[in-house]
Amino acid sequence: MANANIQLVVVGNFVHISETNCQEIAYLHDHIMIVNTSGKIVFFDRGNLTDLRKEYQFNEKDILAMTSGQFMIPGLIDTRATATCFPMACTHMDKKSFDWLENCALPAEAQCFDLNYTERLMQKLVKCMVDNGTTTACYLMSMHFDACSTLANITIKKGQRAIIGKTCMDRNSPYFYFETSNQAYESTVRLVRTLRSRVSPLLMPVLVLRLRQTTTEKLVQKFNQLSKDLGICIQTTMAQSAEEVKIAFEMFPNNKTYTSILDKASLLTPRTILAHCIHVTEEDIQLLKDRNVGVSHCPNSNISIRSGIFDARKFLKYNVNVGLGTDIGAGYSVSILNAIRMAITTSKIISIGKVKETAYQPISNAEAFCMATLGGAKVLGLDKRIGNFQTGKDFDALLIDCNVDNSVISTFDFDGLEEKFQRFLYAGDDRNIINVYVAGKSIKSN
């Protein structure tokens, strides 16, 4: 009699970051992963398949035996996908931070009042993200309740884990894209209730404030209360560009640091997802650590619209939780693999520019890979559920094959698991991601 509680047994090689050692990549050969029908990992170790079969009573047909060219990694996590700006990607790469916000991001957001347009756009975006291995995305939508709801329906149907929020700003808004504090708050509450009513374990709401400078005290206070009462994260941005920092100090005088502006508004908590954080001091970073804030590092966006250069090493030195984000639109790539490469590139360029170069280590493959998986999970407050292959967590995973037809990766006879993984990390693409699992369910379209 087969145990109806087991849905998948994967045998072969796995690569992940363990909770106990974030500094190294764990290359696990000949392991067995058993996933139950709730999508949770119930066994992950070496073992004897015959013995395990007796114990877990799974069917032969539920066994997936990976080939020697294949391995599994945890699903990739995008901590900041500005969904509305997806059409802007690649096409406005000459614009700078504020110019980009005003002339690209906000008009693109405003357009999402059109639900026909939004539906088509989000179908395209979600498919593209899943194909590229993003199993969890924190989506920032426009201010429109209906647009957010549309996106939620699409992610549920697709089976992607999604955290969705409507972006709020109740002052310093452009004439074509404006709502009052009450509208912003009430529409957010309605969205939170609606998303929670869907009873999907994969769907979560997030509160989104654009910038401290664009939100009133009143809205911030109400959001803080909501976040506390319901245990929902707040995503906002800080210190993205030099111009923004300047305006912040003008608007909030008597603050020595940018973080203190947010801290006074009680916006620095373990439920805060703080994007960018580029133009900060060590004092700022220390406070982010003290408040246990999660940081979303969006290297492609930072460089593409020239906001500034995020020094990941500094944040890791202070043990701040850092995840990766595409910030798609401002960043030109929807792929977290690209974010990994851009994060490493940025960090290496910083290291080259240092006078005492030997004292500064650019982020390693392990650190960048961690940001894309376990680090991202921590930033989103989901590390008890996803981020690596720990038993008890949901099975969110990518089946990688370096030898797939039309692969852009070149492999060689002498490649072991480590080399294969590295080739995927630096040169692989969606073609090498031959299956995508969220909570044990295969969701990649082929």
Add this chain to the structure above:
Amino acid sequence: MANANIQLVVVGNFVHISETNCQEIAYLHDHIMIVNTSGKIVFFDRGNLTDLRKEYQFNEKDILAMTSGQFMIPGLIDTRATATCFPMACTHMDKKSFDWLENCALPAEAQCFDLNYTERLMQKLVKCMVDNGTTTACYLMSMHFDACSTLANITIKKGQRAIIGKTCMDRNSPYFYFETSNQAYESTVRLVRTLRSRVSPLLMPVLVLRLRQTTTEKLVQKFNQLSKDLGICIQTTMAQSAEEVKIAFEMFPNNKTYTSILDKASLLTPRTILAHCIHVTEEDIQLLKDRNVGVSHCPNSNISIRSGIFDARKFLKYNVNVGLGTDIGAGYSVSILNAIRMAITTSKIISIGKVKETAYQPISNAEAFCMATLGGAKVLGLDKRIGNFQTGKDFDALLIDCNVDNSVISTFDFDGLEEKFQRFLYAGDDRNIINVYVAGKSIKSN
């Protein structure tokens, strides 16, 4: 009666850099391109197809009408492909410049004495380059004559335009990879003769000196003479890393600039292809311009092995000819599209770091695209033959389709030719390159 002299007529949209304006990308709608049986462009303009058919007497079957999602760009040019190091790509990304040379590049080169290995390796590399749109590559091979000859056979069979050289160093060589000055010279002369005897218009020899520090005066003098007598380019490197610069000044005292070291050896001529040139002064750059030297910019290599940060803007300011190189192996990507993106990334990061940021413009899409096409052609001394769609030049081109099945690019209803091109530039890959032409002949394997 059809004219046997015409082999291809392409109708639709084209994108290139014109000779007269390197600062802008020319987006050419509804143009007609007529290519003769020698692979040369004999007509390129708007025009009436019926009239042109009367004039050029081509067959209906020779007409390729591009769809609205398609366009053509000139073939991409790789000015520095260190072919031997291809297997090292992606897998040694923690190593730095000299460490990488000694422990990765040289052992990989040394292995090319094994012709079986070399044959398989080069088959893989050339296919991969062509699939990624590299119509012309300047390949640096190992010191082994037979390995170079093997590569030549493969590029001829594949139909790729190739410039091939055996890398020479006759001092400061490791024990496992060594030849005398005479061996280096004689083997090079033999290679030049052999490559020229193939009577392939697509195959050219290049003389390759690794570094001034690893070559004797005797070899340099002989190479200079050979280059002059036969009109062959010399490829060498300069100022790749800070350590290298230090050694150069120790070995060649009484030089105020690095370029003066090469200039005294008569190594700065219009036939010189100088890779890297990272750690240079404005005085150096001025001399490179005065001598009309071509520079091969390899951004992925520079950053990956942390050699340094090449400031493309400075070289463009002095009107130095700059092309792009993958420096594959040290760089992790075989794709010139990647080189374009990495060049832009590097330049944007430099611009962000500038105090007087507004006075410094990072390189534009046009400048990066130029480096990948016409700029590369100039560096290799081939701009009379390739680099753009000027009549009289060879038809080396890529047929791009943004809407191909499984495309990683997302296009939108409002995209015009400019947007499509930009999406390809930043997000496209080999799947969007649906055909590759060299001298009028289709060479992409599908």
